Amino acid sequence: MPPMSLPPQPWPTGLADQVEPLIARVLAPNGSPFTFTGTQTYLVGSEDGLAVIDPGPDDPVHLAALDSAIAGRSVLAILCTHTHRDHSPAAAPLAAITGAPIIGCAALHIESDAPRVDAPFDKSYAPDRVLADGEQISGPGWTLTAVATPGHTSNHLCYALEETDALFTGDHVMAWSTSVVVPPDGDMADYMASLDKLYNRADRIYYPAHGPAVTKPRQLVRGMIGHRLMRERQIVKLLGEQPRSIAALVPVMYKGVAEYLWPAAAQSVHAHLLDLERRGIARLDGDIWRPAPKR
Template sequence: MEIIPGVHSIPAGSSPFMGFFAPNVYLVVGNEGALIDSGYGNQESVSSRLDYVSSFAGLRLAYILITHAHPDHLGGARKIKERTGAQIVLHSAEARAADVLADKLVEEGDVLTLDGASLEVLHTPGHSPGHVCFLLREKRILFSGDHVLGMGTTAMRPPEGDMAQYIDSLRKLLDYDIEMICPGHGPLITAPRRKLEELIQHRLDREQQVLNGLRRGKATVKELVAEIYPELDSRLYEAAQGQVLAHLLKLEREGKATPRESAGYTVK
């Protein structure tokens, strides 16, 4: 599906369960093409991307740009590379966690060009250490991976996930003139600044809930999850634990909470 001229969204598999969006894969077309993420590695998903790229007669796929090394974003990269010869591109901090070898390692501020399309690398750690977003400069479109989702909030799973870094990375994006965000899951975001501000405030509000719970004697992650998410779908319990733990670790580093000798945390 064409989003705007030169930017396309490609089907990349189905949702694993209700309420969770399947991964989005994007194709940027200049004289050459670049995929943003590769989706899952099963044959049906890979074929859908290859078929879409093949529909552009004579288009050479130059890059497979990976926002982070989770299987719903990296899983199809090796198979797509084998069929197209495209280079797999990862941030150097993410390459250590990847199960495929990157052809090109990138850092903050690097730019990949497709003759008429310039994609700038923005290092946005938080969801993972080497997570990056790609900014299509000419169109002011941000491909955000799992850093900003079309709906819902990004999962934090310490030690890989870091809440302080995540909030800092959200604030960093406020410095850019972004027209649209193409997220790794969920619908397009057409009011980027408002979305970023909402996500930052949501995290700060959740942090306050954690602090309030600690003050009421809810010391462990399990106790805090039960208080903050009283009607939680059981399929999301592990994700909720990660969110709460990420907040606790942030508060500990900031000197606002301290581990107890027995179990859990207390407010300083």
């Protein structure tokens, strides 16, 4: 699923947009082809106490905007969906400003020499408390439940706002693009299982970390599952025609997609191939993938 084109600038960075009575959104100034218009930080709660979800990059302009949006209110928790550097580095400085604990996903840092097409991991992230699937935190008039959604990263969490049936989906589900799944930490089988998990929920609306809100969540998730299954079938068909490297698969599979997106596509193709290998459908010889022998 190719990403939609970027909306015209200027983007409304630094402004507190009240999207629902319990939810405000502040856009960080880190727009790029892989973050859309930038990371969206969400303030959840009321005058009596807030949670901050995905504080974003450690950028003084964004931190000042968050401080202004918080406006002296008590911050009870700072939560991160995962620890890519466009999501979590502002957690520590925001905790220093507000005195709030950092709660949510586990720390994770993967060392790799491979070129990255997503943000690298945040080495500085140090949570005060890690939430397991189904654990909750609450404040005046709000309750957030952790929903474990590994795949994009192994430590990815979504957060469900129980009072309004809203789900903060981080990078797991976004309307503007499919999530990049980058091995070795990103895992296609986990990603697909996490999509199934969300499809079986009854959330009213999704608020992703990048791009617009998703007002028809199950419809979008169903389409994303279908898209990934289509890519899997495409790989199996192409390997059946002739063994190929990832570099040879991508131009055929992503014909018509801008070439600057091919490195990201190659990572997801790699994730699909690793999943097919585990399932005994494909095998690797050197840098060439071919169908696995039938048992």
